[in-house]
Amino acid sequence: MRLLVIADPPEDFKIHKDSTYAMLREAARRGWALWLCEAADLRVSQGVVAAQARPFGFTDTQEYRRWFELGTPADMALRDFDAVLMRTDPPFDQQYLYATHLLTLAQWQGARVFNPGQALRDFNEKLAILRFPEFIAPTTVTQRAADLRAFLAEHGDIILKPLDGMGGRGIFRLTRHDPNIGAIIETLTDNGQRTVMAQRYIPAISEGDKRVLLIDGVPVDWCLARIPQPGETRGNLAAGGTGRAQPLSARDREIAAALGPQLAQAGLLLVGLDVIGDFVTEINVTSPTCFQEITQQSGIDVAALFIDALARRIAA
Template sequence: MNLLVVADPLQGFKIHKDSTYVMLREAARRGWTLWFCEAADLRVSEGVVEARSRPLAFTDTQEYQHWFELGGAETRALRDFDAVLMRTDPPFDQQYLYATHLFTLAEQQGARVFNPGQTLRDYNEKLAILRFPEVIAPTRVTQRAADLRDFLAEHGDIILKPLDGMGGTGIFRLTRQDPNIGSIIETLTHNETRTVMAQRYIPAIVDGDKRILLIDGIPVDWCLARVPLAGETRGNLAAGGTGYARPLSPRDREIAESLGPRLAAAGLLLVGLDVIGDYVTEINVTSPTCFQEITQQSGIDVPALFIDALERKVTAASRRKEG
């Protein structure tokens, strides 16, 4: 099976925790032929979506920047691969958006892309929660300072976040007593020219911001609770949080089993739900992580679960095409 992964530069992978790395390791263990390109290597030529891709092989070393070997570049249509795996990290900027449009065109030409271009566009990682109001805390989306001040006045303790970030970047906690309310709102909204999200602060963050993985709509039985540093409100590992794998609580499972089938029906093979307490705070679809942490601490082989699901999708698509 030929798998093309579209990702950020391989030499930047932190292989001790990178989820894409262990996905590819598992695929290679099964004998798949791996190909790599960056989003900048996508193109359309004579109407066909192509990638200037290079064969990817693993070396015998676990050293950073030396764990892989790349062969000579070849230009091939995306439809000629058995599967295309989109694993480029946010931010969801214009270049990312353009890539999703190329994926949609490639899918119309027979390519199998995961997650598909249309769903990547439809499910903004912050805004997608608005599709499921029954599982979210009070939320406001706006670029107007007055709207944010009203929301703060109503709830007293809120979180403000940009709509295109990752890893906790640009997230602020505001209370009514904060002396920098105006400056923070001006900074995040770029003086009311950029839309942001405000959410009521959830005190349960002290117990962790839980990442629940959904693979083809089915929750992995353990999640990763990312517990913030003392004095910090962000649990993100990139912001210094510590990850503890835990079995899903009854509420976690209720949320996952409610949203999972609906997200799978939309075409999302891999989703990372962020849950604080009883509430979903984000729905991650671009490049969900935490595979390694959950696997190492729970014994659940998350990469194998994912590659199993990918194989099933590719096999089913091939049978439909033959039929």
């Protein structure tokens, strides 16, 4: 099996928790031939989508920057691999958008891409929740300060977030009595030039922002509840949250049962739902994480489940 993984530079991987690292480890354990490239290595040559890809292998050390080895780069068509994994981290900026278009073209040429370029474009990680209104807290999307002020006046305690961030960056909690309402709204909307999302604050964040992983529409039986630090609103691990693996609740399973088949039908092999209390707050499709944390605390081999699903998709 020949697998190309489009990812950020491997020297930047935090291998003790990186999910792409876990995927690569499991694929290597099965004897798959692994290749690596970055999104910047994608190109079109004579009408064919190709990449300057390098053979990838593991070394016998876990030392920083020495745990992997890369071979000589070669210009290879994406359709010549058995599968292509898109694992480049957000933000979903203009360059990322261009990469998704190249991935779509590659699919037309016969490549098997996961998650597919079209699905990555269709499912903005913040806006995608609006497809499932019965599972979300009160939400508004706008670039107008007056709309945000009205939403704040109605709900009293809200979360503001940019539409292209990750790891909790740029997220603000705002109450009616905050002295910085105007400054925060002006900053996030770039004085009315940028669209943002506002959601009613969910007090259950104190119990964790749960990452529920869906693999080909089926939920992993345990999730990772990311608990905010004292005095912090954000549970994201990148913002200092503590990860606690736990079995899915009945509500988690209800959400997964409703969303999973639709997301899989859209071609999304791997999705990370963010669930706070009873509500879905984000649908992560670009580079969902938390494999290693769930595996280490639950004993569920998430990477093996994912590679099993990938192998089934390839065979199909």
